[in-house]
Amino acid sequence: xxxxxxxxxxxxxxxxxxxxxxxxxxxxxxxxxxxxxxxxxxxxxxxxxxxxxxxxxxxxxxxxxxxxxxxxxxxxxxxxxxxxxxxxxxxxxxxxxxxxxxxxxxxxxxxxxxxxxxxxxxxx
Numbered sequence: 001x002x003x004x005x006x007x008x009x010x011x012x013x014x015x016x017x018x019x020x021x022x023x024x025x026x027x028x029x030x031x032x033x034x035x036x037x038x039x040x041x042x043x044x045x046x047x048x049x050x051x052x053x054x055x056x057x058x059x060x061x062x063x064x065x066x067x068x069x070x071x072x073x074x075x076x077x078x079x080x081x082x083x084x085x086x087x088x089x090x091x092x093x094x095x096x097x098x099x100x101x102x103x104x105x106x107x108x109x110x111x112x113x114x115x116x117x118x119x120x121x122x123x124x
Contacts, residue, residue: 009052015039017048046086053079 009017018039023029039045057079061072 009049009056013052014045014048017052018044021047021051050079050083050086 015036019034021044022034022039022042034042034044036045054076057072057076061069064072
């Protein structure tokens with residue numbers, strides 16, 4: 001019997017699914033392998049992670065009793081709320097033009113924390 005780990009998905013599993021989603025949406029890019037930051041900026045990594053989490057939850061649900069299934073409904077609701085919030089955050093991000101790319105090591109670290117080549121808008 002195969003003991004396949006399904007939950008939570010690994011970074012490699014998420015990246016593989018993100019690439020599948022990218023090529024499904026962009027079949028004309030067969031010779032182009034997108035970089036990690038491209039997949040992140042276009043939302044493919046988030047979509048892949050959510051898909052894999054939902055698939056894992058479905059597989060686990062098949063093995064659960066009634067009480068556990070009720071708890072899982074709460075978890076699914078939370079996942080849906082997280083997906084909505086991720087979409088809101090995605091809409092709030094802007095891409096920084098290359099001429100404003102970080103120059104110092106401190107700026108590069110800050111950009112890495114905020115996400116490569118994108119930052120959140122500051123609301124006053």
